[in-house]
Amino acid sequence: MGEYQTQISQYQIVLEVDPREFSRVDAINSLYLRSETTGDMVPLAAVVRIEPQTAGPVVINRASLSPSATISFNLSPGMALGDAVSAINRLQEEIGMPETVRGRTQGSAQAFEESLRTQPYLVLAALISVYIILGVLYESFLTPVVILSTLPSVGLGALLMLWLWGLDFSIMALIGIILLIGIVKKNGILMVDFAMDAERQRGLSPEAAIYEAAVARFRPIMMTTIAALLAAIPLMLAIGAGAELREPLGVAVVGGLIVSQVLTLFSTPVVYIAVKSLSSIFKPRLAERLAHGQARSSRAA
16 A cells, blocks of 8 residues: 655555456465565465355354353263253363353253252241241240241151152252141141140140140041151152152152151150240240330329
């Protein structure tokens, strides 16, 4: 590129190839460049590689307005989806992907990760709802604690049975635990309701009332527990199409019922007596404070 000047104007000089050579790819062989080291003319073909033109993609897939490529994978026998996702995340860190390249899961893996993030909140919301309902029912802050004290054994039994069966904690297992919350909570309600009624109607002590409740309610508790247990055994031993989906549900229910049933009959009376002891300590103090506050209000009036 240069410049040509006249007395009245100046013109830019732009070098270009003969327009007849534009349509020929091999025209690059007729172009030369001067080497800065030797001063010789070097053909441009010596430093340029010519590749045939290929057709571009018909469709450019995008995710969140960015070009994307989907890589699918299948699980090998015995591999859990959570382990596969963790291995992929570790591989992304090992290969040192640039910041401009981001990876995220789709399909089943995405649903698994989302459910994994929301599982603790789902269980917590269920427990809070149960506590509020029981608190309104018994008009007490401590009585729901007696009933909810049976729930840790549910999770322990379900997780222990899943581990023995070689299964992962999946969505179906979580559904089984939520189902167990209702079943086992019912057992606690049967005993606590009977014991509180015995205290009010017959003036029994908490120890005598909860003992009588455990004896009187043993038969209906065992009947409902055994019925739920027998109903879950076919799910646990399921075979055929879709068995892998039903099996964790049955295993979680069976394990939770067995462990919780053994522990509930012993733990619920202990927690009931402890809660009644705390109530006997705090109620007189609360009544004394209320009476003192009313007395001060009457004197001020």
